[in-house]
Amino acid sequence: MAITVPIFSNFFKRKYPGFVTKEIYQAPNHFPYQMALLAGPYYGDEDYYGSLLIDLSKMEEWATHHAKATWTSVTAEQEAKEYFPRWVSVFNQYVDAITFLDKSQRGFLKPYALDFVNKGWFQIYCPNCKEFFHEIKNNDHGKDRLGSTIKWIAEWQCPNGHVLHYKKHEIRIF
Ligand SMILES: [Zn+2]
Numbered sequence: 001m002a003i004t005v006p007i008f009s010n011f012f013k014r015k016y017p018g019f020v021t022k023e024i025y026q027a028p029n030h031f032p033y034q035m036a037l038l039a040g041p042y043y044g045d046e047d048y049y050g051s052l053l054i055d056l057s058k059m060e061e062w063a064t065h066h067a068k069a070t071w072t073s074v075t076a077e078q079e080a081k082e083y084f085p086r087w088v089s090v091f092n093q094y095v096d097a098i099t100f101l102d103k104s105q106r107g108f109l110k111p112y113a114l115d116f117v118n119k120g121w122f123q124i125y126c127p128n129c130k131e132f133f134h135e136i137k138n139n140d141h142g143k144d145r146l147g148s149t150i151k152w153i154a155e156w157q158c159p160n161g162h163v164l165h166y167k168k169h170e171i172r173i174f
Pocket of ligand 1: 160
């Protein structure tokens, strides 16, 4: 029998109720505009100097699949994820404005920032150039493996070489 996401999440909730963070999700009561601010100084993100916008008009199919295929123990993020496909399906294409995302939406979306960049569903604002770009220079470096720990530095630059995102990563493989 295949373990589906609902089976896994029910098992997890029963077995580890303490790990399930219960916080009520307040779904947004407005329709989004096409572009949403995913990460940047506006939200206090210390790893982003640039402002990363994602294109909601491209995201309904991804969001639908993602909501079915993954599960998070943070209840508010899980509810935000399940609500998201419906929300992006009614985006307002007639007004050129930017949508702000809530904490729970950012919680499940931000780890996929590089995927959205690679798919081309983004624009990024460089505060030095004072300009939006549709491409980044990916300058990840410093990859190092020590025993079971892998480290690297993620760094994105604008086409003129200004750093827009910088983050040290460290993961442990068991
Ligand atoms: Zn720049």
